[in-house]
Each structure stands twice: as structure tokens, then as C-alpha cells.
Amino acid sequence: MSDGWKKVGDFEKRETVDLKRDGIGTVTEGIYEGRKENAGIRKDSTVYNILVDGVKSIFWGSAVLDGRFNEIPEGSEVRIVYKGLEASKTKGHNAMHVYDVFYREPGDHNDEEKTETGSEDDIPF
Numbered sequence: 001m002s003d004g005w006k007k008v009g010d011f012e013k014r015e016t017v018d019l020k021r022d023g024i025g026t027v028t029e030g031i032y033e034g035r036k037e038n039a040g041i042r043k044d045s046t047v048y049n050i051l052v053d054g055v056k057s058i059f060w061g062s063a064v065l066d067g068r069f070n071e072i073p074e075g076s077e078v079r080i081v082y083k084g085l086e087a088s089k090t091k092g093h094n095a096m097h098v099y100d101v102f103y104r105e106p107g108d109h110n111d112e113e114k115t116e117t118g119s120e121d122d123i124p125f
Contacts, residue, residue: 017059019082020097026082034074068101075106
């Protein structure tokens with residue numbers, strides 16, 4: 001229907017990002033559009049919406065990513081780097097997937113601005 005009605009259960013197609021599939025060092029960059037909590041079959045996961053190269057993408061959360069994304073305002077440019085699997089420091093706990101997460105808030109995206117104290121190589125973007 002084109003008059004604004006949406007069928008329940010019809011969702012906009014989104015690309016699923018899986019950095020683990022592509023291996024250590026895989027990078028995803030995009031605009032953080034928000035998150036949906038209580039997602040998944042058991043309603044215990046978080047899904048992050050990131051606009052990657054103009055494509056709406058979803059990124060499943062983890063304990064590590066959930067903690068990192070708590071600090072990131074919506075609309076920020078994000079960069080997520082998969083670092084691999086790391087053994088737990090607590091005996092008996094499972095290994096965890098580790099990520100480096102960077103962000104720039106809206107308005108800080110101007111590539112022409114350079115800092116006088118640092119070089120371009122100091123900026124992770």
C-alpha cells in the first residue's frame with residue numbers, strides 16, 4: 001500500500017555486518033543511527049543501526065560493544081575494528097571477541113580541519 005500503511009512484520013531490508021566472519025583487522029565505518037534493545041529470539045540482545053556507505057546496516061552487540069556504544073551519541077561517525085578472540089582473565093569464563101571502537105561526534109567530521117599540535121597520522125580516521 002502506498003498510503004502510509006505498513007504491514008506488521010515487514011521490515012526495511014538491512015545488511016548485517018559480521019566483522020568476525022572477515023577476520024582480525026576488519027574495519028567497519030559509518031554513521032551510528034541508534035540501537036534496538038531486547039532484540040533477537042530470546043529478547044536479550046542489542047542491535048546497532050549503522051549507515052555504512054549509504055546502506056542501512058545492523059550490527060549485533062556483545063558485552064564489549066554494548067559498553068563501548070554507551071558512550072557514543074547517535075549521529076556520530078563510528079569506526080569498529082575487530083581485534084580477534086581474547087582469553088578471559090577470569091578462570092572458567094569463555095573467551096571474548098575484542099573490538100576497538102572510535103567515534104567522532106556530529107560536527108567533528110570536517111576533514112579540512114587540522115590540529116596544530118598533532119599530525120594527520122595521530123587521527124584514527
